[in-house]
Structure formats: structure tokens, C-alpha cells
Amino acid sequence: MHAIHGGHSVSLDRKSVEKVIQKLDGLSKFSGVSQLQRSHPYLPDITRDTKEHLHQILDKIDKTCDLSNNQYLNVTVKNLLKMTTQCTEMVKKQGREARRNLTKLSLIFSHILCELRALYPGGRFQGHSYRITKLEASKFWTQAFGTKCLVKWEEFRDKLHAVHPIGEGPLESALHSTMDLTCNDYISVFEFDIFSRLFQPWESLLQNWMLLAVTHPGYMAFLTYDEVKDLLQGHINKPGSYIFRLSCTHLGQWAIGYVTPGGNILQTIPHNKSLYDALKEGEREGLYLYPNGLSCNPDLSQLTNPNPNTLIHVTQEQWELYSDMDSTFELCKICADNEKNTRLQPCGHLLCDMCLTKWQKSDNTCPFCRTKITGREEVHIATRSQQTSSPPNNTEQPDNDNIASNVCGAFSQSVVNEDEADWIRNRPLPAPPEAPSITAHHPSTRALPSVPADHSLPSTSRVASVSWAARSSMPTQRRVLRVQDVLSRTRRT
Structure with a gap:
């Protein structure tokens, strides 16, 4: 070549x-x-x-x-x-x-x-093992292109057209321009990942793109932070004017610029939510009312995710596994208080929304496997009674065969369970009886690592607790201690 x-x-x-x-x-x-x-x-x-x-x-x-x-x-x-x-x-x-x-x-x-x-x-x-964030997008790429990390635009267009029909002429050119960030007439697995994250969900990928990047007057392509400020300066007397663009510092996320009621120009990157949710929330708060100064704000109700909560089904063996360890599958393994309701992307690990919010104040990697968090989605753990009925089409079931072929971030419930089971099996023992003051026990947290809830305690007490709890010197234990330490600090602040 x-x-x-x-x-x-x-x-x-x-x-x-x-x-x-x-x-x-x-x-x-x-x-x-x-x-x-x-x-x-x-x-x-x-x-x-x-x-x-x-x-x-x-x-x-x-x-x-x-x-x-x-x-x-x-x-x-x-x-x-x-x-x-x-x-x-x-x-x-x-x-x-x-x-x-x-x-x-x-x-x-x-x-x-x-x-x-x-x-x-x-x-x-590492292009052959790059992990696409969204499950459906990952499956599409793997089935269409295997482990390729780069394909010609024409080849990509034909494969995508088979699952998401693409219009001809100007519409195809517009899609090409949006996806081909590096302007080389190829689509890389990285560029596809960015596109599928920006215009999620997968079920209506091109419809979302049409509404947000083709017909919406607030969308601006290839614009920088300073250019957004310059453009909105022309609408400084019309608070609620806004535009949005691809963030150039956080690829895969949106940046929204808007004029405040006080006549200032601000820019923000909405984290852990779709652009649709961010724009609707901003509209309710009176911040995003006039796209590029126009008086008509487009109706984006078609972008509502038809499946806002993915139902996670658990096998009987998995219920029993957690029961044998005096735990439950649906309980968040960090706080042991709330049910899991959030799935991290691309790794697929589960925890509760509250713990994730606190954790991300100091770290943006998965607390279980240390993979960088690129997105999140709401999920619901099916109850025992729901297990007996046939799962609806939008559910995801454990796939043991997928463990060995977990390519490009394809989700495997079994992988999640193994990490969590390891977390529980190798947790540090509770604090020694002779020093009960260094741990504030709660009935629901008896199985978790013992760390002081109040960091005003003497540093020697904290060291004694950690060193005793880490007797088996397992890497998983150190991760657990660090997670609990971070969360306790964020509770205090």
C-alpha cells in the first residue's frame, strides 16, 4: 500500500x-x-x-x-x-x-x-481491540467489519444502509461530513464510536442525526469555543439564545453555548445525559429557548428513547451465587444500600446512580475494572418473579459464550458478575474488636471493607485499620478500600 x-x-x-x-x-x-x-x-x-x-x-x-x-x-x-x-x-x-x-x-x-x-x-x-461504547453499535461494527479499525466510506455506507437506510445525494454527503472527522474519506472505529455516542440511541441513530445535525438551527459544525462566543455575541440582547457543537476537548460529548438572562455567554458540556435531555432541561429552565437567535425552538419529542430502562435478567445460578455469599445481585456493591440502576460504558459494570455521582467527583474510571467511563445508561434488574416470564425484546440476558469473544466492548452479564463476585469474596475482614471506634457499622454494610467514616480521626487510627484489613494483600481489596475512602470523602464535603 x-x-x-x-x-x-x-x-x-x-x-x-x-x-x-x-x-x-x-x-x-x-x-x-x-x-x-x-x-x-x-x-x-x-x-x-x-x-x-x-x-x-x-x-x-x-x-x-x-x-x-x-x-x-x-x-x-x-x-x-x-x-x-x-x-x-x-x-x-x-x-x-x-x-x-x-x-x-x-x-x-x-x-x-x-x-x-x-x-x-x-x-x-491497538486498533483491532478498540472498544466501542454503545453495545448495539459495537455489535454492528464487529458483524460488519470484524476487527478492522478503518474502512472506506463507500464500504461503511453500504453496511450502515442495510440497517439504517441512508438517503442519496446531499443527505449522504452531509452524513459523510458529520462522521468523517479527520476528512480522509475513511471511517475509523474511533469516529464511528464518537458518532454513535453523540446521536444515540442506536434504534433511531440516523433519525436523531437528522433532527439534531441536519434540520436543527442550533447545530454548528467545526466550531471552536471562541467562535461560539463570537457568534452568540450577536444575540447578546436575546437571553435564551443558544447553539451546540461537538466538543473538541471531549470528543463524543456535546458542548452547548448560551446567553444568560444577565447577558453573559456561557458554555457547558452536559455529562451523563443525552443532548435531547440536556436541551429539554435547559428549555424548562429558560436557558435554551432560541436556537441561533431564532424564535422557534424545534420539537425534539421524537428523540425520546423508546426503551429508557433496559431490563437486566439474571439466571437462577447467579441468584444463588450471591445468596451463598450473603449478598444479592441487585444490591449496589459499593454502598450496599441502594439497588443497581446504572450501567457503565463501555465495560458494562453495574452500580447505583448515587455512588457513581460521588465516585466521578474524583475519578472517571470504573471502580471495578478501572476502564475509562465514556457513558452510562439507566437499567433495571428484573425481579425473581420476572425471571419466570419470557423477557421482552428490549432485555439483555447473560451470555456465557460471550466471555471469550468480548470484542470491542460487547456487553456480557457474566463478566460483570465475575468481577462483583471477586469483589465480595476478597473483601477485607471487619475491623478488629479491640478498636471498635474506628468503624461505624451499619447493618447493611457489615460485609464491606472497614474504613473510618469520619476523616477527623487521628491518622494513626486510619493507618491501623487499613493495614489490618489488607492482611491478604489482594489487589481487589485495595480497590475496595480506595472506593470507600473516596466516597466517604465526598460525603463529608
Whole structure:
């Protein structure tokens, strides 16, 4: 395979990558160019970080390795050669249009860097095992493309059309433009993950995209933080005016800019909720009333998720497993008070909403497996009586065969149970009788690690409790202690 630059075929080898690094290095020195906005994404910073990541990749690849066999690296190097050339030419130009084009190029470079980091974490290729956040989207990609991390737009379009019909002409071009964040005529597993997160749920993916990105006047593509402020400045006398865009600092999430009743311009990223929920909530609060200053706010009621609570079915064996350990499946294993009602994405672990909210104040990884949390969804654990009836179509059942083939984040209830069972089996013993003052016991928390609820206690008491409880020195125990410690701190604050 070859990269193409300036109409000529360039065989991808280390020298080709080093040439791209050299060009990126040149762009990283354009800090004094007046056309470049100094807010994120700032082109000199982005190109410097991209250059350093490519260095990491080269350092991890054997010097005798044939780089032309890696399709993703071929396509990305070709794209970077094209983008660096465009940037170099655009910097020489003056005027508003040149400034806007440079800003868009900065965003594209930012997207390329995010994709490189996702598929080459630490400089090592992991594109074949990238985990898509949404279960249905993950299943679609795996069934359509296997472990590929990159496919041509035409191939992707045909496969998607089979499950979500795509219109022709301008509509197809608009979808291509929305999904192809790196502008290389390919769709990567990373770009698909971003798209499926932004326009969830899967059942109405393209309908959601149509309502939010095609017909909604508040949607703005390839816009930066500063450009949102400049645009809304024109509606400063109309509080409730708003626009929304893809966040360039948190890909896969939305950023909403709006004019406050006091005439200020604020921007926010709604966490743990869909754009529909965020816009409806903002409308009720009088914050998001006029999309781009227009008086008519679109009706988004069609975006209501038809299945807001996924029903989790549990096998008889799983009920008995937790019963034997003096626990229950439906009880949150962090607080042991509330029922599980939230499923983390992409790992699929379950806990209660209250514990997740407190946990995320200090950490955004799953407390069970340490996977980065990219989303959440409400779930409901089926009761024992519900187990005897046939589960409805929107339920998910444990799939033991899926453990070995848990590719790209496909959810397996059995995996969740094993982690939780490990959590319970290896929990630290309760505090020793001779020091009852360091633990405030509660009937519902007797099986959990003993940590002081009040951090005003002397530090020696805290150390004694932890060191005694960690006698078996299991990694799971240390995780439990850390989770409880974080939660107790957030309760105090």
C-alpha cells in the first residue's frame, strides 16, 4: 500500500513518517502567526503533540517492520501530508476566510491526534481491540467489519444502509461530513464510536442525526469555543439564545453555548445525559429557548428513547451465587444500600446512580475494572418473579459464550458478575474488636471493607485499620478500600 502526496505515489516507510514529523515540526513553530486563534485547538500545540506521538509510534516499531502493511498508518500519514501542505499555504494568506480555514484545519488536526491516541495508546497499535461504547453499535461494527479499525466510506455506507437506510445525494454527503472527522474519506472505529455516542440511541441513530445535525438551527459544525462566543455575541440582547457543537476537548460529548438572562455567554458540556435531555432541561429552565437567535425552538419529542430502562435478567445460578455469599445481585456493591440502576460504558459494570455521582467527583474510571467511563445508561434488574416470564425484546440476558469473544466492548452479564463476585469474596475482614471506634457499622454494610467514616480521626487510627484489613494483600481489596475512602470523602464535603 502507498501513501499519495501531491499526485505522486509515496511508499510508506520510516522516512515517509519522518517527513511528516518534519512538516509538523515546522507548523509547531507558527506561534507568532496572527491568523491563528490562541484558544484550543491551537495549531502549534496540536501539531507538536502529533509529532511527539508519531515519534512514540516509530520508537515502538521494529526498524525492519514493513509499515506499508498497516492500513491505518498509511491513510493517516497520507492525510497528514495533505493537511500540513494546506496549512503551510493557508498561513501565507490574509483575511477572514483564511483565518476560518486555519481554524477548521486546527480542528481536523485535533481530531487526528485524538484518533491516533485512541488507536495507538502509548505508541502501540491497538486498533483491532478498540472498544466501542454503545453495545448495539459495537455489535454492528464487529458483524460488519470484524476487527478492522478503518474502512472506506463507500464500504461503511453500504453496511450502515442495510440497517439504517441512508438517503442519496446531499443527505449522504452531509452524513459523510458529520462522521468523517479527520476528512480522509475513511471511517475509523474511533469516529464511528464518537458518532454513535453523540446521536444515540442506536434504534433511531440516523433519525436523531437528522433532527439534531441536519434540520436543527442550533447545530454548528467545526466550531471552536471562541467562535461560539463570537457568534452568540450577536444575540447578546436575546437571553435564551443558544447553539451546540461537538466538543473538541471531549470528543463524543456535546458542548452547548448560551446567553444568560444577565447577558453573559456561557458554555457547558452536559455529562451523563443525552443532548435531547440536556436541551429539554435547559428549555424548562429558560436557558435554551432560541436556537441561533431564532424564535422557534424545534420539537425534539421524537428523540425520546423508546426503551429508557433496559431490563437486566439474571439466571437462577447467579441468584444463588450471591445468596451463598450473603449478598444479592441487585444490591449496589459499593454502598450496599441502594439497588443497581446504572450501567457503565463501555465495560458494562453495574452500580447505583448515587455512588457513581460521588465516585466521578474524583475519578472517571470504573471502580471495578478501572476502564475509562465514556457513558452510562439507566437499567433495571428484573425481579425473581420476572425471571419466570419470557423477557421482552428490549432485555439483555447473560451470555456465557460471550466471555471469550468480548470484542470491542460487547456487553456480557457474566463478566460483570465475575468481577462483583471477586469483589465480595476478597473483601477485607471487619475491623478488629479491640478498636471498635474506628468503624461505624451499619447493618447493611457489615460485609464491606472497614474504613473510618469520619476523616477527623487521628491518622494513626486510619493507618491501623487499613493495614489490618489488607492482611491478604489482594489487589481487589485495595480497590475496595480506595472506593470507600473516596466516597466517604465526598460525603463529608
